[in-house]
Amino acid sequence: MADPFWMTWWIWMAGALALGILEIVLPGFIFLGFAIGAAGTGLLLLIPGLAPSLPVLMLIFAVLSLVAWLALRKTFAHPHGQVKTFEHDIND
Secondary structure, three states: OOOOHHHOHHHHHHHHHHHHHHHHHOOOOHHHHHHHHHHHHHHHOOOOOOOOOHHHHHHHHHHHHHHHHHHHHHHHOOOOOOOOOOOOOOOO
8 A cells, every 4th residue: 555645755845845935936934944844854754664644744844844933033033122224215
């Protein structure tokens, strides 16, 4: 019997690639966190003998995505309390 499609590692990697491309079109580090989570899930499925159920796989994906999003937010955020201000108008 063939594995369900969610147990195939390359499906997760293709999803990660699609989410990465979507991040380029709609920037904001939202889809990039999901892309990193999908890539991590795909890499975990490469481990021989690992066959989690669908709910466990979704939990792994959610946790990896959340951790990636928090790391991206911490890495690329403005320093606390800093507001971007403009001294001149580009129309002047």
